Amino acid sequence: MTSVALLMAAGSGSRFGADRPKQYLSLAGRPVLRHAAEALLRDGGVDAILPVCASDSLAMVAAILEGLPTLPPVVGGATRQASVRAGLEALAGDPPALVLVHDGARPVVPPGTVPALLAALERHPGAIPAQPVTDTLKRGEAGLIQATVPRAGLFRAQTPQAFRFAPLLAAHRTATAEATDDAQLLEAAGLAVALLPGHEQNIKITWPEDLARMEAALTPPLLPRIGTGFDVHRLVAGRPMVLCGVTIPGPMGLDGHSDADVGLHALCDAIYGALAEGDIGRWFPPSEAQWKDADSARFLRHAAGRIAARGGVLANADVTLICERPKITPHATAMRERLAALLEVPLDRISVKATTTERLGFPGRGEGIAAQAAVCLLVPT
Numbered sequence: 136m137t138s139v140a141l142l143m144a145a146g147s148g149s150r151f152g153a154d155r156p157k158q159y160l161s162l163a164g165r166p167v168l169r170h171a172a173e174a175l176l177r178d179g180g181v182d183a184i185l186p187v188c189a190s191d192s193l194a195m196v197a198a199i200l201e202g203l204p205t206l207p208p209v210v211g212g213a214t215r216q217a218s219v220r221a222g223l224e225a226l227a228g229d230p231p232a233l234v235l236v237h238d239g240a241r242p243v244v245p246p247g248t249v250p251a252l253l254a255a256l257e258r259h260p261g262a263i264p265a266q267p268v269t270d271t272l273k274r275g276e277a278g279l280i281q282a283t284v285p286r287a288g289l290f291r292a293q294t295p296q297a298f299r300f301a302p303l304l305a306a307h308r309t310a311t312a313e314a315t316d317d318a319q320l321l322e323a324a325g326l327a328v329a330l331l332p333g334h335e336q337n338i339k340i341t342w343p344e345d346l347a348r349m350e351a352a353l354t355p356p357l358l359p360r361i362g363t364g365f366d367v368h369r370l371v372a373g374r375p376m377v378l379c380g381v382t383i384p385g386p387m388g389l390d391g392h393s394d395a396d397v398g399l400h401a402l403c404d405a406i407y408g409a410l411a412e413g414d415i416g417r418w419f420p421p422s423e424a425q426w427k428d429a430d431s432a433r434f435l436r437h438a439a440g441r442i443a444a445r446g447g448v449l450a451n452a453d454v455t456l457i458c459e460r461p462k463i464t465p466h467a468t469a470m471r472e473r474l475a476a477l478l479e480v481p482l483d484r485i486s487v488k489a490t491t492t493e494r495l496g497f498p499g500r501g502e503g504i505a506a507q508a509a510v511c512l513l514v515p516t
């Protein structure tokens with residue numbers, strides 16, 4: 136093996152103050168540590184990851200990293216330096232040529248970072264990513280400024296930090312003082328460590344607000360998706376009149392394979408259209424006997440399920456019923472309530488309204504009822 140990455144996860148996250156160490160908290164649905172491991176491996180160049188963690192977390196860490204090229208986890212120490220040393224000693228019997236040391240609490244390793252670090256090791260025994268300090272620096276005490284510290288030539292060190300294995304192990308074995316990163320030990324040994332460009336997204340999660348910032352950065356933006364639907368059913372005697380999930384008593388009803396709820400069908404088609412998932416006939420073919428006289432509410436629940444399956448939400452829906460009779464206004468609130476309940480959204484996201492065609496055409500002659508619907512969904516890109 137030519138390069139191994141130590142993934143540091145033996146800290147307790149005392150500044151973060153959660154019920155678990157921060158590297159095990161969920162970020163965009165997966166543990167922070169899993170993000171860090173995948174990010175390390177993404178560009179290639181790392182043959183295996185060696186996790187370093189607390190003794191009571193060995194099985195959990197192995198489970199979190201399942202499926203990735205990992206070596207069995209090693210137990211860390213009381214300080215970060217002691218933990219890195221434990222990882223290096225575990226490799227010393229069959230040493231890799233190169234080693235990277237990465238904080239398990241840094242879930243983002245920007246693309247290109249690992250290849251650039253490994254390339255720099257051809258010229259130097261160590262290389263790290265670092266960001267130039269851009270704020271004015273103050274030294275303070277008891278809430279008062281003591282001095283302004285010149286910031287020229289100052290950098291904020293990040294990880295992964297990359298080293299030739301032998302000098303890093305030697306530096307750890309001979310260290311006399313506690314270092315907050317590994318480059319410091321090579322510096323103390325008088326060895327050159329290259330400074331490569333770091334990245335603002337490479338945040339070490341230290342405080343709760345860091346995790347919140349990362350969550351916002353990793354959550355895919357929601358894309359508005361518009362859909363429209365249109366449907367017509369014939370008016371006949373002796374059939375129920377179900378419109379937008381509400382049954383309206385009377386001698387005439389709508390003809391169709393299902394309960395012929397024309398408004399609800401238009402709404403389903405608008406949703407399927409917004410998702411580019413066909414139409415109601417694709418999901419519930421009229422050729423299938425099981426949908427005969429079916430309550431169309433189940434179609435709308437299915438459409439709502441498709442929105443949820445895509446991780447989306449319904450921003451709003453607007454249904455227009457086109458008929459002379461029945462008069463819709465007395466029923467509009469009940470229809471909105473029924474649709475909102477089926478879609479599990481607040482009432483103010485649903486509109487139901489009606490129009491006539493001034494007695495023109497088939498709706499005007501009372502031969503049928505038409506409905507059109509428009510929806511706006513917000514769906515992750």
Ligand SMILES: Nc1ccn([C@@H]2O[C@H](COP(=O)(O)OP(=O)(O)OP(=O)(O)O)[C@@H](O)[C@H]2O)c(=O)n1
Binds near residue numbers: 156215
């Ligand atoms: N004894 C330790 C201490 C820290 N780390 C790891 O080193 C990285 C950076 O350390 P830090 O942010 O200081 O983590 P914690 O020590 O967990 O945090 P705190 O200082 O707030 O307790 C983390 O991934 C952490 O798990 C480690 O492996 N062993």
Ligand SMILES: C[C@](O)(CO)[C@H](O)COP(=O)(O)O
Binds near residue numbers: 291317339341
């Ligand atoms: C290694 C490190 O992430 C580089 O910035 C940092 O030094 C860790 O520091 P901490 O004091 O352990 O948080």
